[in-house]
Amino acid sequence: MANAQQAWRVAWLVWLAWLVLGLLCILPAVLPLSSLPLLSDWLPAISHHVLPEKARYSPISYWLLLTLVWQLQRLRPVAPGPFFSVAFRQDLLWYFATMGFRLLFLGTWAFAVVTVYTHYLSFLTLPGVAQWHPIAQFVLGVLLADFARWLSHLIRHKVPLFWAFHSVHHAQRDLNLFTDARVHPVDRMVSSLVTSLALLVTGNGVPAVILWMVIETLYPKFYHANVRIDLGPLRYLLVTPQSHRVHHGVEHRYHDCNFGFLFSVWDRVFGTQYPEHHIWPPTGIPDAEFPLEQAGDPVGLFRTLYRQLIYPFASLRRRA
Template identity: 30%
Template structure:
């Protein structure tokens, strides 16, 4: 509570203040819109939900979460309308949740979920966004590296669009990875190696998978920075001038496909167990958000074992001394191994982004940017 009070005292009138209705308005709008999307998932489960992800949660959990979202949207929307002169957020939340109820709400029933050749990961997007926001927004306000950075900072809509697309296309990415793995399986698979890997305890497999994956990601990441045509795609990720939990989502879709394939295919060919792979995928999800977050963590000795925010922030720094440094995604040990480790004690970058001309704003313009014949922004 002392940290919360100190935050509001420090920011004064510019902060979201309890009692003015703005916080309730934003939460109402967000939960209302997410509830509407969740109802669409119940109406079209075979088309809008990812079959592999449905195994992670139960139908009852989804219905309970939807009920909580609807109640929060109505309740907080009413509070916003009563307390704040700008009532459009509360109205947005109440209209969205009202439409969700009109379409059936938590009462939508289905006997079974049919099969479709391709489905979108709308359920994955909803839960990932909800959990990330609930965890990281409070952390960024209470333990901020940059206390002045607002939740709705410039270009947050662009990064939210990237977050949406990358989660919605999860099955397409998995199909691409599986097809690549099948193509290579005929000559790259060793039964002896796979048998040895699978005989190891799951925790050992997990540690091995993290290190093997980071070796692959390290060299792929390094190529992104030194090969001009690859940098044009990777520059999209580095174009953000603010670092927070949402900034890591800004990745060109072509890079997503290449990186996921380059990392997951070797793990699949080596024969790591499903449990070890699932644990690694969870680590990716957590670390990708945490490494970019506006969270000031004093990692101590962990700074040399795990990629934490300060380490990865320096990779994004607009600082001449940090060009071509800190490529590792999971552990700085890989950078130490190849001579690209650099971390000043107790210091954080002051500027982020690419050198030279800034990239265009907006996801569509940035997706087209690497395909244009022009000089790319210089690597940061």
């Protein structure tokens, strides 16, 4: 009886802390950006690479997403287990490492893509689209970007050189909220190149790009989470946690299907959609040499991250 009372007290405390955190997340959205200490004072170098609106709304959208997934995972997990598992911690470290890569390198990469496009490829911009209503322009941009994402994903599976890098993302056996961040920097450069080009040819401006970035950041977190959800009839339009789990399936029959990023329509149009909607296969890659995460302590997590980063190069050398 005493133990049950104690458990309830802990649960209430966790909820209270979570509520306070949620209220704190609202602060950046309502305060002027210049008063955000993290951006303006502590990390001035970062502020040049973060779009102000994204910095403003990211904390609250993350808080909402984490709350939603936390509850969904409690109610409908694919594989029951602790929320803060070793796999989750490893992918969370990937998330922070990716932020680092973005600041050090990917920001420059994006800048280079835009510069090259503006100077040499602007003739590719679709004529007349600039005069369209911004919503129509955005819808076309999203459709093109999503199709480009689908196509680049297919190529990253079919070309052995690209697969070596993309397989790091596929190696996760316990899919979780942050598995979408477990993407090798080389793999990320290839995919971000095609997406930015699609948005650029449709002449989309900064607000549209920010909206796309928010969708792009949040939606894949939902479908990588450990939740047993297939979205019912919406699965004919959108990628779901079920369809993406099949894409991550370790068995050979799942390898080349469900490449969609946001919409599942491209897979349906081009015949790469796996037909079954009620299967939740085990995930991972069939390579015994892959350095799977086993240690959950900080040193172990960093060591595994390093091994996973060099894995594609070692794997390519082995094959050569």
